[in-house]
Amino acid sequence: MKTLHDAHALTDYGLNPLTGEADAYSRRTLCDLSDEGVILLTAYFGLAHTKAAGQAFPKNYNSSVGDKPAVASVMLARGTMDDLMVFALLHVDQFDYVMQTPGGYAGFNDGDKYGENYLHTALPEGYRLHYNAAKRSTHPQVGGRNVHAMSGRVL
Numbered sequence: 436m437k438t439l440h441d442a443h444a445l446t447d448y449g450l451n452p453l454t455g456e457a458d459a460y461s462r463r464t465l466c467d468l469s470d471e472g473v474i475l476l477t478a479y480f481g482l483a484h485t486k487a488a489g490q491a492f493p494k495n496y497n498s499s500v501g502d503k504p505a506v507a508s509v510m511l512a513r514g515t516m517d518d519l520m521v522f523a524l525l526h527v528d529q530f531d532y533v534m535q536t537p538g539g540y541a542g543f544n545d546g547d548k549y550g551e552n553y554l555h556t557a558l559p560e561g562y563r564l565h566y567n568a569a570k571r572s573t574h575p576q577v578g579g580r581n582v583h584a585m586s587g588r589v590l
Contacts, residue, residue, distance in 0.1 A: 436541055436542065436543045436549050437524065437528060437530070437541070437542045438539055438540065438542075439520045439523070439524065439539050439540045439541075439542075440538060440539035441539065442464070442513075442516035442517075442519075444520065444539075445466075445472075445516065445520065445523065446500060447501065448471060448472065448475050448519075448523045448527055449468055449469040449470065449472025449473070449475055449500055449501075449503065450466050450467075450468055450469075450472040450476070450500065450519070451467045451468075451469075451497070451499075451500040451501070451505070452464050452465075452466050452511075452516065453466060453467060453496060453497070453508075455513075457510065458510060462512055462513070463510040463511055463512050463513070464510070464511055464512075464513060464516070465496065465508060465509075466508060466509055466510070466511055467495045467496055467497050467499075467500050467507070467508050468489070468492060468495065468500060468505065468506060468508060468509060469499075469500040469501070469503035469504060469505055469506060470489065470503070470504075470506055471500075471503065472500060472507075473488060473489040473492065473506060473507055474488075475519070475522075475526075475527065476492075476509060478522075478526060479519060479522050479526075489506050489507045492507035492508060492509050493507065493509070494507065494508065495507055495508045496508055517540075520539075520540045521533050521535070521540055521565050524540060524542035525542070525565065525567045525569070526569075528542050529567070529570065530542030530544055530567060531543065531544040531545050531550075531566070531567050531570060532544070532550060532554075532565065532566060532567065533564075533567075534549075534550075534553060534562065534563075534564055534565075535562065535563040535564075535565065536561065536562055537561045
């Protein structure tokens with residue numbers, strides 16, 4: 436089980452939230468990215484998630500993200516941070532489930548004690564269970580994207 440309480444937990448995945456002052460609309464947060472953060476975001480947005488994709492992002496503002504060198508920056512809507520925490524737990528950590536609670540997100544697998552408490556009972560108010568559909572599917576996938584059955588193209 437792994438728990439993420441706020442957007443700063445994304446530093447473990449290569450994304451360091453810096454400030455909301457950079458956005459003239461007060462809707463987005465400026466974030467620095469390490470190579471891992473570039474790969475996370477490009478996978479999240481369905482782009483080719485390679486280190487070379489980092490060239491599409493503006494220059495970083497600080498020298499590091501956690502203990503890794505910062506290589507780029509990006510402006511992300513605040514709501515995106517919550518979805519990125521779910522995505523990171525499903526895509527990077529490959530958890531079977533992510534439980535959204537009022538206090539954050541918890542990734543867990545089938546058979547975990549934490550999960551057994553929630554999988555077979557009604558969820559309390561403010562809780563939501565996210566399933567890792569990619570792990571349940573037998574359909575061919577490439578890097579988090581499905582392969583079209585008739586054409587063989589990555590969608």
